[in-house]
Amino acid sequence: MEDTKKKMLTGFRPTGRLHLGHLHGNIENMIAYQNEYENFFFLVDWHALSTEYLNPKSIKSNLIECLIDLLSLGVDPERTHLYRQSDIPEVSELTLYFSMITPLPWLERCPTYKEQVKELKSRDISTLGFLSYPVLMAADILIVNAEIIPVGEDQLPHLEITREIARRFNYLYGEYFVEPQAMLSHATKVPGIDGRKMSKSYNNAIFLGDDYQTIKGKIRMMVTDPQRIHPTDPGHPDICNVFSFYKIYREAVDIEEIEKRCKEGKIGCTNCKDEIASIIYQSLEGFRTRRKELERNMDYIYQILEKGKNSVREIASRTISDVRKKMGID
Ligand code: TRP
Numbered sequence: 001m002e003d004t005k006k007k008m009l010t011g012f013r014p015t016g017r018l019h020l021g022h023l024h025g026n027i028e029n030m031i032a033y034q035n036e037y038e039n040f041f042f043l044v045d046w047h048a049l050s051t052e053y054l055n056p057k058s059i060k061s062n063l064i065e066c067l068i069d070l071l072s073l074g075v076d077p078e079r080t081h082l083y084r085q086s087d088i089p090e091v092s093e094l095t096l097y098f099s100m101i102t103p104l105p106w107l108e109r110c111p112t113y114k115e116q117v118k119e120l121k122s123r124d125i126s127t128l129g130f131l132s133y134p135v136l137m138a139a140d141i142l143i144v145n146a147e148i149i150p151v152g153e154d155q156l157p158h159l160e161i162t163r164e165i166a167r168r169f170n171y172l173y174g175e176y177f178v179e180p181q182a183m184l185s186h187a188t189k190v191p192g193i194d195g196r197k198m199s200k201s202y203n204n205a206i207f208l209g210d211d212y213q214t215i216k217g218k219i220r221m222m223v224t225d226p227q228r229i230h231p232t233d234p235g236h237p238d239i240c241n242v243f244s245f246y247k248i249y250r251e252a253v254d255i256e257e258i259e260k261r262c263k264e265g266k267i268g269c270t271n272c273k274d275e276i277a278s279i280i281y282q283s284l285e286g287f288r289t290r291r292k293e294l295e296r297n298m299d300y301i302y303q304i305l306e307k308g309k310n311s312v313r314e315i316a317s318r319t320i321s322d323v324r325k326k327m328g329i330d
Contacts, residue, residue: 090320
């Protein structure tokens with residue numbers, strides 16, 4: 001890979017099989033930019049450990065499923081460094097150095113931290129590891145000096161901490177790290193079948209591997225336009241969750257026509273739902289075929305991880321050696 005290209009990097013929590021929210025969020029962006037940037041795409045099993053430490057064995061199997069999904073979607077290991085966070089021990093060393101220079105209040109006042117401590121009552125996350133989640137994320141990014149980070153809005157506070165850590169390191173030991181920029185995904189937010197953001201933990205997701213009956217069943221459960229009682233009543237696509245799927249799949253569908261038919265009461269919600277269910281299912285045809293092939297070739301999957309590890313460790317070990325020199329502990 002050429003050195004002149006800017007580096008784009010994103011980490012992904014290995015939560016098992018992927019859903020449409022993942023696809024239309026960061027993944028489509030990453031795939032679209034595979035040629036433009038030098039791409040780093042990795043699965044953050046150490047971050048997963050910060051909440052799953054009581055059941056760590058599930059992380060690896062989830063990670064492999066996730067990796068197969070990514071490859072089936074078209075993440076190209078020839079153009080992307082595709083790897084596992086825990087395969088890069090240099091990241092943990094950098095985390096250690098960063099932890100020495102990161103003031104506790106930066107972490108304690110981080111909004112995601114405060115929120116999770118309040119929300120995640122089912123797990124004890126009053127741990128050092130969980131508090132330092134953003135420090136580990138800073139190390140993920142700065143270990144390769146990545147400049148462009150495609151993330152969702154929820155990750156902006158973490159990215160800000162990364163920038164602060166880079167600045168502080170540069171101030172203390174001399175210029176070295178670049179301050180990475182967020183690239184907010186322009187994908188429409190994908191609603192789950194209950195209208196909230198699509199997420200595995202909300203139990204409202206349509207998975208890429210779902211069969212047609214499952215997708216149809218899930219879409220049928222969605223609330224459309226509450227004012228529309230009879231199929232012949234005029235509908236309001238602008239407030240309809242199902243219509244937001246039409247917007248996402250606008251390339252596969254005549255969206256103006258559907259909008260018109262809805263507003264004129266010429267298509268009932270059930271028909272409209274079944275139509276989009278089949279569009280979603282068909283759009284994943286290539287994904288399903290590739291996944292079946294890959295599942296039969298697990299050796300190849302492990303080879304990809306090995307390749308990613310080697311190429312990234314080459315960069316990471318250079319960073320660590322520079323960092324030690326900068327700090328004067330070489
Ligand atoms: N915190 C991110 C999330 O929960 C995952 C992540 C870890 C990440 N390291 C990263 C994202 C580095 C971008 C860059 O989604």
